[in-house]
Amino acid sequence: MINQRQPLRSYDRSAGVSASEPTSLFVLKSLLYPVTPVLTLGLCMLVWRESLLQGPYFLMAVLAFFGAADVLDALPMAPPRHRSMAIASLLDIIFRWSLVIAFIWALMEIAGIAKQLRWEVLVSWAISTPLVLWVGRLYSPHLFVRASNNGAPRKVVIAGANRLGAKLAGKLQESPWLNMEVLGYFDDRDSGRLPEECSGRVLGKLNWMRDYIARNSIDVVYITLPMTRHPRITELLQSLKDSTASVYFVPDLTMCDLVQPRFDLVNGVPVVAVCESPFYGGRGIAKRVSDIAISSVAIALLSPVMLLVAAAIRLTSAGPVIFRQKRYGLDGKEIVVYKFRSMTVTEDGNKSYTQVTRNDARVTPVGAFIRATSLDELPQLFNVLEGTMSIVGPRPHAVAVNEQYRRLIPGYMLRHKVKPGITGWAQVNGFRGGDDIGSMRARIEHDLEYLQHWSLTLDLMIILKTAMVVWNDRHAY
Structure with missing residues (x-):
């Protein structure tokens, strides 16, 4: 369990093409990610002696072009400066490319033409494309800038x-x-x-x-x-x-605590984003696709566990199996969050909320177990599937808690620029429980760090970290 504050570190996503870079590098950034999958598909088809003009493969190339343009275009062109950053970059590319592949395969299955594709072509394409993208990201910017300047700085x-x-x-x-x-x-x-x-x-x-x-x-x-x-x-x-x-x-802009800063034009008028959601454009699509994919798989795999938990709650205490509570979601709008009932009471938390404490008399014997193992949170997978929550994001607080701390902690409401999550950066760093001002302030600081540094790789890291710490969470009671 991690109890000490750990600064969030990720490779620099802000070091993309700037206005002072050559036009050739800007063009490279615009074309590398969508064009590379099409070229690698063509090469794989040549290797396996497939006709380049076959309908299913042509459709797959078109889907890959537009899918990669949306999901991969958020990646920067700046090559990572350290080996650890290069590895993180490769993992990010693999994860995003996996989403594109899953999306294309699902559409081909729905259209009933997936069986017309050779698995040799698909496997070699799926493996080679992220590697080519990674190598291109590492070396092509340097070569383009050098070439455009004739080698002179x-x-x-x-x-x-x-x-x-x-x-x-x-x-x-x-x-x-x-x-x-x-x-x-x-x-x-x-x-x-x-x-x-x-x-x-x-x-x-x-x-x-x-x-x-x-x-x-x-x-x-x-x-x-x-x-x-x-x-x-x-x-x-x-x-x-x-x-x-x-x-x-x-x-x-050092006087501003910037959240996803970027520059834009509004009908020719330049504007600076001081506080923006990280999930705009293709990044929002990538986040939603990953949420649907992960929650669907998790529901399928964990449905026996959820049925056992539901039966245990029904047989050991009176009251509903599913506890519904109003909480703040995206943009501060109220949502209904699902949990397995773990207490003898079902406080909505709309007007007042009493934090659960160690050895709380309201917690049932089954509830103590499912809270300690976080099994009570499993119904929130359905929140993710319906779109009110995400797998990873700031944990949703009861409405009464929000109203209390938004007046005490500057920037508290910024955490609602994204959907709340089943797990989050604060939780895997030891800030799950605690209703005092110090714990809440640390939790908010971690939530804002997540917004500032979001990437799909970071989401994956948080999910893996959650699995490692959930069984040893001393704040879960």
Whole structure:
């Protein structure tokens, strides 16, 4: 059982193609994931001497193209920097590709044409495609950027020797595949007022930039100063128009605790997402498909266990087998959550809620066992199937608990940007029980970390971790 706080670590999903990257890399990101499955299918058919124009295979290629475009396109093109990140990247690709394969196979079975396909082609295609995608993700960005720049690094200067500029320079240096060289900073302040990270790398005042850019053939200028109409900013922008360098503002959003930050255009108006659900577009489809697949398999495998639990509850205590409780779901809307009844009372939790304590007299003998083993949560698989819950997500709290803590903990309601889950990041890190403000604050912090770093690989890791800790959960009573 993990009781200590563990920071959530995942590979950097924000290091995708930026506006300062070559057009070739942007095109690569748009085409690699959907086109690769089609090409590998064609190669597998050639190996097994199947006709490329057969109807079932053509349909499968079309489904693979659009399925991969939705499910795999959320993956970044930035190659992982460490071996552990590369392995996590491969697992993520395999998991997402498995969803695409399952979806295609289900449609082919429904259409009654699955029997027309050779299993040799399908197996070789299913195995080779994620490996090709992984290798492509590791090496193609570097090759494309190098080729587009003829091997020479792009020269970068930063207007603003501040913490944000130092952080940006560090990120660029940590990403050698971008092939960018930060030459230094420009700032009007005295050296004594500059951050230590920037000392010794200041190239001059802001009004020197135009001449420096012209003399040194600078490719990119990042401005990390406040985006205002201050005279020095407007003068700086005017002077930069007399160069061929690409110029970008870097907004300082450190005052915001960003949840799934991204940039977008609303009919031509640029906007910045400060708080957004991670499950938009193809990522939402991938999450829902995985929920349906996992919950369906789990219900089929665990139905004998659920029948035994239901019989034990019915035979040993009076009351309903299934306990229904109102809780907050997606976007803070009320949902009905199903559980096996484990107590002699059935508090709805809408107006008030009394937390279960150790040796609580309300817990039945059967209820003590199913709560300790988390078997009481199994009916929530049907919540997942109907779409009100997810396999992994922030655990749903009783309505009364929500109303109490939303006033005490800043950002509490942000956890409702996603569907609640049967298990979650907080639960596998030792924060399942506890109704005090400290435990609840830690739980919310973990929930928000999950929203910020979500991936299908993270979901799979939480599911596996849940299976390992559920039998040794000292907070389950």
